[in-house]
Amino acid sequence: MLHGPSSLFFPRLAAALEARGAEAHRIHLCPGDALYWGRRPRGRSYRGDAAGWPAFLADMMAREGITDLALLGDNRPRHREAVALARATGVRVHHVELGLVRPDWLTIEPNGAGPALPLPETPEAMAALARAEPPEERRLFPPSFPEYAALDVVWNLSNLLVSWATHPHYERHATWHPTAEWAGFLWKLVRARRDRAHAAAVWEAWGAGDAPLFLLPLQLRTDFQIRVHGPDPDLRVTMAGVIRDFARNAPPEARLLVKEHPGDNGMTPWRRLLRAEAARHGVEPRVEVIDGGDLNAMLDRAAGVVTVNSTVGLSALRRGVPVKALGRAVFAREGMTDPQPLRGFWRAPMAPDAARVADLLGALGWATQVRGGFEGAGVTAGAAAMAERMLAPARLPGEASRAAWPRLSGKARTSC
Structure with missing residues (x-):
């Protein structure tokens, strides 16, 4: 295991893997990793x-006979090289x-694929792979923001205070300084x-009307999904372009x-x-920016x-x-x-094909989906479900394949 969530999830995942007969190894890239791994x-x-x-890494993986590599974020410092090495040596990522x-769902993707996940291209092959019911959008595990915040602060503080001594070459992946x-x-x-x-107030004014209402859900500027897989690495540039296009091409009664x-x-x-961008293009009365509100109600409208x-795009499609x-x-x-x-x-948005x-x-x-969370009440369930999935046969075409590891064999050695 390399970097994981700034929580106790990876230690719980290691325990779940070991309970199923695997060995779990961890490489600490910062003090926070070592702190939460504990004894x-x-x-x-x-x-x-x-x-x-x-x-x-190559020496450690060869010496320990590592079969699997688990990490959060395949574009973080040290992770890119680790994924490349794993692919070159047949280690499952x-x-x-x-x-x-x-x-209440977690993703476990093979080979750190992200948007390039090796899903089938044809509708027939996709239907054949759809062996599970669509994941439900019902909460099972109450969230714990205080726990999330406390774990994140402690993880980052430990890195800020002692990395100079314990991990002098540690590189933060985040754009913003923690403080x-x-x-x-x-x-x-x-x-x-x-x-x-x-x-x-905005929703009261706009939610009940019949004017076309388009929803633009913002993402995090620092997210690698934006920095690597977006049209521009700066989300501000992309969002300004959307407002400019809305001003030029949307029906005059439409709202954003x-x-x-x-x-x-x-x-x-934001x-x-x-709002300043909307004013530059003469559509300020038709563009609003809110922080809060009921996302499901917005999608329904x-x-x-x-x-x-x-x-949010996936949530919209299923509706x-x-x-x-x-x-x-x-x-x-x-x-x-x-x-x-x-x-x-x-002017003419095309509805999705419900069957597809x-x-x-x-x-x-x-x-790719298992039920659970990185912190709070969902940690234990999430770690157990993810361990089962990691030790199971490959489920996607093009994924590094193997048969299921025999339980209690000790042969699956995961570097988490």
């Missing part, structure tokens, strides 16, 4: 620089992430009541509702930036959803709402997202 066996730190990393379906993010979240907390009131990501750190003044590659994907997305497929240019989408959407969801549920 568990088979943990070691890498203190060298980027140049020495491939040789260190498991990219873990929050679920493509929310809430800047914490300040942003505190400011969001201060203005939360005002933001909720503003969102409620921009919803901030609930996990946004508040460092980007409302000011995007929307004439269409414009997104880079947010999982039959037309979706325009601007970036590479696992759901950007024929018969699902609208293939026409954005200028055409505003159901098959995609069934295939994702079968091959």
Whole structure:
């Protein structure tokens, strides 16, 4: 195992793997990794620089007989080289992430594939892979924001305070410095009541009308889904382009509702930036930016959803709402997202094929989704389900394949 969530999920996953007969190894790339691994066996730190990393990892994987590699985010420092080495040596890669379906689902993708997940291309093959019911959007595990926040702060603080001594070449993957993010979240907390009131007022005015309402759900600027798989690595550029296109091509009665990501750190003044962009193009009365509100109600009301590659797009598709994907997305497929240019989408959005959407969801549920969470009440269930999936045979075409590992054989050795 390499970097995982800034929580106790990877130690729980290691315990679940070991309970099923596997060995779990961990390479600590920062003090936070070592802190949360605790006294568990088979943990070691890498203190060298980027140049020495491939040789260190190759030696460790060969010496320990590593069969699987688990990590969160295949574009983080050290992860890119690890994934390349694993692919070259036949080690199976498991990219873990929050679920493509929310809430209470986790994603485990082979080979760190992301939007390039090796799903079938033809409708017939996709239907054949859809061996599970579409994952339900019902919450089973209560979230625990205080636990999430506390674990994240402790993980980052340990890195800030002692990495200079224990991991001198540690590289943060995040764009924002942790202290800047914490300040942003505190400011969001201060203005939360005002933001909720503003969102409620906008929805009261716009939700009940019959004018075409397009929803633009924002993603996190620092997300690799934006930085690697979006049309521009700067989300501000992409969003400004959407508003410009809306002003030029949308029907005059249409409205654009921009919803901030609930996990946004508040460092980007989205409302000011995007309202100013709307004013430059003469559509300020028809563009609103809110932080809060009921996403499901917005989807039920929307004439269409414009997104880079947010999982909101998948939620919209399963409701039959037309979706325009601007970036590479696992759901950007024929018969699902609208293939026409954005200028055409505003005037004649194309609805998805319900059968194809159901098959995609069934295939994702079968091959990549497990129930649970990275923190809170869902950790134990998520770790157990992910361990079962890691030790199971491959489920996707093109995935590094193997038969299931015999339980209690000790032959599956996962570097988590």
